[in-house]
Amino acid sequence: MIEEEEINVLLTDLLEIYGYDFTNYSRASLKRRIHRLWSLGKFSSFAELRYRIQSDANYMERFVEGLTVNVTEMFRDPAFYKSLRTVVIPTLASKPFIRIWHAGCSTGEEVYSMAILLKEANLLHKSLLYGTDLNPEVLDRARKGIFTAAPMKQYSESYILSGGTSDFSSYYTAQYGYVKFRYDLAEKMVFLTHNLVSDGSSNEFDLILCRNVLIYFDKALQQRVLGLFNESLGPLGYLALGAKETLKFSTLQPVFKQLDGEKIWRKIG
Incomplete structure (x- = not known):
């Protein structure tokens, strides 16, 4: 599992490198989504995940999409x-x-x-x-x-x-x-x-x-x-x-x- 401080490092990278600011998102739901992305990516270490986000713009976009909630439908409610x-x-x-x-x-x-x-x-x-x-x-x-x-x-x-x-x-x-x-x-x-x-x-x-x-x-x-x-x-x-x-x-x-x-x-x- 990713530690709290490592989540802070990821959020800082997303803000400073790409301009995406998730620092004021609800921490509980954010942690759940980051852990899900960690499991899906089968990363061997936090350093590998961080390097992938920093160096691979395509993966970074998929990571951001995973952090945002894109559940919608027509005439919902x-x-x-x-x-x-x-x-x-x-x-x-x-x-x-x-x-x-x-x-x-x-x-x-x-x-x-x-x-x-x-x-x-x-x-x-x-x-x-x-x-x-x-x-x-x-x-x-x-x-x-x-x-x-x-x-x-x-x-x-x-x-x-x-x-x-x-x-x-x-x-x-x-x-x-x-x-x-x-x-x-x-x-x-x-x-x-x-x-x-x-x-x-x-x-x-x-x-x-x-x-x-x-x-x-x-x-x-x-x-x-x-x-x-x-x-x-x-x-x-x-x-x-x-x-x-x-x-x-x-x-x-x-x-x-x-x-x-x-x-x-x-x-x-």
């Missing part, structure tokens, strides 16, 4: 998307232009889900969806809009539970076990590398979604990121978090009002 469809999106209709930020978007399934909601509300033509992530490899997959066909039946069921009434398969073409989503969805998306630990934001958004990312940060980093979201939201903008994430007990709680029963907050201050 249909009740959440139903609230977006029925409560949030109608309030955005009067805006001349709509900007939405998916922070920590991974391979982009939730960004495509949002594009479908906006398309069905006849708002996609005046919207721009930003998808950002620390990992450039998952963003490459998101830009292509190509996903395995296996989960599409589940995605279709979630789409219907979210209030969707179209044929879900009309949004993509299927071939050889993969699907590619329509260009009119993808053309309204911009995918960018962004580090929530250190980067700021130069846009003002109407809706920010960051679901199941903050749980991997320590309390200080959570507060910093929530502050970034607050600064990046326009007046009466919305912030959506994951099932185990909250603004309660945050210094920003008085600035937001929570939608009944949902992990969605509206900026009121």
Whole structure:
């Protein structure tokens, strides 16, 4: 097993050599992922692992991908998307232009889900969806809009539970076990590398979604990121978090009002 001090050395290498800052990530979950990567790589010593990270950029990217959590799906938690469809999106209709930020978007399934909601509300033509992530490899997959066909039946069921009434398969073409989503969805998306630990934001958004990312940060980093979201939201903008994430007990709680029963907050201050 890798010792605590050796983990600190690895995190310092990733920051000083490559600019990836994991020092304020939840230590318990970080240690689990590092130990998993150690076992998968069958390294004979810590020195071998460290040398591989320092000298092999391809392996370093795979190592970083292993440290970040890239589990996502389309219309994950249909009740959440139903609230977006029925409560949030109608309030955005009067805006001349709509900007939405998916922070920590991974391979982009939730960004495509949002594009479908906006398309069905006849708002996609005046919207721009930003998808950002620390990992450039998952963003490459998101830009292509190509996903395995296996989960599409589940995605279709979630789409219907979210209030969707179209044929879900009309949004993509299927071939050889993969699907590619329509260009009119993808053309309204911009995918960018962004580090929530250190980067700021130069846009003002109407809706920010960051679901199941903050749980991997320590309390200080959570507060910093929530502050970034607050600064990046326009007046009466919305912030959506994951099932185990909250603004309660945050210094920003008085600035937001929570939608009944949902992990969605509206900026009121």
